[in-house]
Amino acid sequence: MKPAVFEAPLGNASHSEAAVKAALEIQKEIEDLTERERSASHIGVGVGVNSGEMVAGNLGSKRRWSTLSSETRECRVQADLL
Secondary structure (H helix, E strand, O other), X not given: OOOOOOOOOOOOOOHHHHHHHHHHHHHHHHHHHHHHOHHHHHOOOOOOOOOOOOEEEEOOXXXXXXXXXXXXXXXXXXXXXX
């Protein structure tokens, strides 16, 4: 799973809209890919969108920016269900 965060580190009042737009664009790109490339028909991508509070920043490493929240886990569960 590769999470995308739309409000951190800088605030974004339309973060929910940006997240849904990105999810729809990902799904469209996968559809286009599978239409163009027959060998790509086995590709499966799950996209989950969730919103809530989280801790974001350098957690445990000065070189790796990360997030920590139950919202991130919920997103993974949603993506895995698809």
